[in-house]
Amino acid sequence: MGACLSATKVSGGSSGNTTAHHRKTATNAEKQSQKPNNQQVRCSQPLKNKQKPEKQSGIIPWGKRTDFGYDKDFDQRYTIGKLLGHGQFGYTYVAIDKVNGDRVAVKKIDKNKMILPIAVEDVKREVKILKALKGHENVVQFYNAFEDDSYVYIVMELCEGGELLDRILAKKDSRYSEKDAAVVVRQMLKVAAECHLHGLVHRDMKPENFLFKSTRPDSPLKATDFGLSDFIKPGKRFRDIVGSAYYVAPEVLKRRSGPESDVWSIGVITYILLCGKRPFWDKTEDGIFKEVLKNKPDFRRKPWPTISDDAKDFLKKMLVKDPRARLTAAQALSHQWVREGGNASDIPVDISILSNLRQFVKYSRLKQFALRALASTLNEEEIADLRDQFDAIDVDKSGSISLEEMRQVNISIVCLTSIRLHKTSLFLSLIGWFQCRPLLKIFLGS
Template sequence: MGGDQRRWRGDRWRVNDEKELERMCHPLRSLGKEIGKGQFGITYIYKEKSTGKKYACKKIPKRKLVTANQKEALKREVKFMNELSGEELFVELKDVYEDNKHVYLVMEHCEGGELYQKMKSNGRYSEKVAAQILSSIMKVVYCLHFMGIMHRDLKPENFVLAKKGASPCSVDYTSLKAIDFGLSAYIDEGKPSQEKVGTAFYVAPEVLKRKPYGLKIDIWSAGVILYILLTGVPPFYGENEMEIFEAVKIAKPDMESHPWPLISENAKTLVKAMLSEDPTTRPTAAAVFNYQWMKDNGVATENPVDTKFLVKMKHIRAMNKFKKLALQKLTEMILEEEFKKTRTMFRNFHTNEQIVLSREELEKSLDRIGEGIGPEEAKEIVEAADADGNGYIDYNEFITAMTNIKQHKEENLRRAFNQFHKGSNG
């Protein structure tokens, strides 16, 4: 268990020695029982040796991280969990480790278990409890959307309860926390997403129809969860995934059969609004809290998230926007003759300069074209190119990254900086 284990720090892996691994209690040393299973990994109890404190450890086999997109999803999850650190709505990430065969995410342990398991055993909920659960979910959505982040895979399996109830009948649904940000992405208002992501029962119709989509896909998914909370069954059903997808595309949930005659009109109004086929007519996360049904059940609020945390999120969001603007300025300032060659390379991949490249596609294309670019440099280019962390490289990102690596990096960065601060002396 020596120097082949590494800990994640910022955006680089750093090799630890045996003593540091012992001090940090590498999760390989004492994994306990299995508490969850996902597409890429299994989550176990991990008991820290020095303190006896319990954590959740997600163990991900590297053999399941085959494509560039899969690897990027893991990096994205770590990035978002780090950015959202400090807010009780999100499971806290303690550390990330890797060895030759696995990657380990060591997280806060939530003793209450998955929301999914509670819903599965409970069936339908009273409107009051359903409103409490929806309120907790919408606080998460509100916070993410404030940051300009789409979760893109909201479902009961991705929420856990921080506390264990004194009995099965006394569950504290106000302690819900969000997990799993592998499919999450920043929204680019100028270029709406069209990538097909999500889980069958909860995915929005515009995603399946390959239409441009944005933050409102999360509102749809939350609406599906609310429907299940109130009825005990999903709004769209089929014998297989394709049948479910077809039902979702039609977007006509049954609001007449039992138990809907027993459910209040105010609840129906909110469900219909959240499951509107037209995303532009779905309410925002903030607007959901102002619906009469939320007021009726005592969970309406003007301030869903702590103000101090929003200030922190606002700062992070501003810095992300600044980085993107700086990259665009850099590209604009680079002389035409400096990147003719790299533009030609991009055109060799696609004929339309507005088309985006996947990270995997770019790596393969760089290798195919050659140009004296070795594997390590190709990887460096791809890492640098994906500036917004969405797994794809557009033309500006490509040109910027290539120029940074190949030509006049310091000079061009200075010129870009001067666009923001005229007359700067350094």
């Protein structure tokens, strides 16, 4: 539910730390193949990692060579049940704890698909992050990690209350108020504050990454996806481009991001929750990025005259271009509009806001469906071919294509090489290529 840089995730290596849920996803390594399912295409990392089928390379994958140090008795502890979702690298299931009968979510990751060391490190990092945040009321609970000769199993809390925006739209009698929005935003800010306290940046705050624990009206909201999260040292900045286009912060596009980018993303979510529209939007990714970098959100058009001044004040302090002047997550939690017992109105919002939200959800899911349909035409060999092409252009192995590398490559050779692929694969190759063009123009000022 976002645009991918078509809702895009474009990533290179993080600054100073390259090793640094249960939704219907897998680990970060898994997500590289699932981006189309979430409307996201990570232009660098999946193309950079030459994860060719094992039968072609004859090399034992790094996952098969690695002892992760996790418990080895998964089959004795759990019974796997219903499939929740899957990607190229693994599957997510409901499972039953044999001791107490509890239902849990299990992410089952195929070691054969962990071709490169970075895929192994991605799994280890995700487990480390879940352990660090264990016990927080608004983070999906981590129970344990297991492994056997073929798989890694990450056992987590099962969240069955549905996605954030679906829950809002399902409210009876269309009773949705600023107070309802403030309750949701407060829980997101608590997650961000907890992450930042541990030296962790989430880097992918968006509505799809939050689920309700249960269908009960008082169910807590849970952050469920930390596949792009990473640790960062004080004073350091991330240099890679990670995030979804609608929610990406200006400093991320400038390759100088830190914890502040999570606050910006929550500000964008808040804006959508209050009016049902995106604060920065254009028909192209290029246009979205320009909006993020140069323009301010609109607070004048309908329905903003009906929204409280406190809500608008909160947003204006969250959506500040300069990350140094932006509220921190901890500071935002103290704002009079969002704090517990604060002054957010309990009067139902204008009906047009729910109508806007409904259209936003429909548009996003239609785009997800289209990208999923396109991606389903690619097999592993074709994906490996595309990775090889990207890797050939990415001479310095930075994970992104610089303007100089673009100048040196002969695009006609790339296109001719792609012609041997299925026509849909060629189409996707060109989509990926032209998605990089607006990024380069913005990042490099050309």
